[in-house]
Amino acid sequence: MNKSLKTNVFIFFGPPGSGKGEQAKRLSENFDIPHISSGTLLRQESDKGTELGKYFNELIKNGNFPADEHIVTIIKNRIVQPDCTEGFILDGFPRTLNQVYILEKLLSSTHSFTFINITINEDVLTTRLMGRRICSSCTRTYHISFLPPKVDDVCDTCSTRLVARNDDRKEVICKRLEIFNKKFEPILEHYKNYLNWVEVESKGTPEQCFESLIKQLESKIIQPISR
Secondary structure, three states: OOHHHOOEEEEEEOOOOOOHHHHHHHHHHHHOOOEEEHHHHHHHHHHOOOHHHHHHHHHHHOOOOOOHHHHHHHHHHHHOOHHHOOOEEEEOOOOOHHHHHHHHHHHOOOOEEEEEEEEOOHHHHHHHHHOEEEEOOOOOEEEOOOEOOOEOOEOOOOOOEEEOOHHHOHHHHHHHHHHHHHHHHHHHHHHOOOOOEEEEEOOOOHHHHHHHHHHHHHHHOOOOOOO
8 A cells, every 4th residue: 555545534425325335445445444334334333232232223224314423433442443553444434514513523633535535316316225235244345236235135255145235216306305405515515626535327237336536535645446
């Protein structure tokens, strides 16, 4: 990894199902820094069966998001881990302007931010989400049409059976989009003129989207990005 990126935080924005998780995962592998997904952290906590986990589980099923204090707590606990020392990728956080202010207060003096906004047509997004499947073991994501596993309904990585997420029902998708757009608008206004703001349209294959992302990052960051 390029030394100039050791304290860089890459922050992914985009509506649920835009493919930001897949692009964040690819960037994580490219730079060898952790991919921290707030959704994955929430589901992990939910699986523990604690009171907080049960609270998260109900929110996820109904397409809602947790209160700022809860999501901030699990994010802070994750980014202090040793593997985050040289930088990391945030996927799904911050989601609100208040979370933006918390993040800036927490990290702006020690880390530089690069913002990546994954955009997508909402009709395309709805179709994409309804066909999404996820591995219940390793959380790898697939799509029945666009990114199918090698064997139907079986994860390529760990051979666990794939499942549809509870929040990939049409009525939940519409509600999540409404919430996302309302909360993201002030974040966009806050950051859209930031020097390291990158916008990538989610179209074509994941590989094509990632190539577009890398080219834009290389044009934004002074020193070339190692591959």
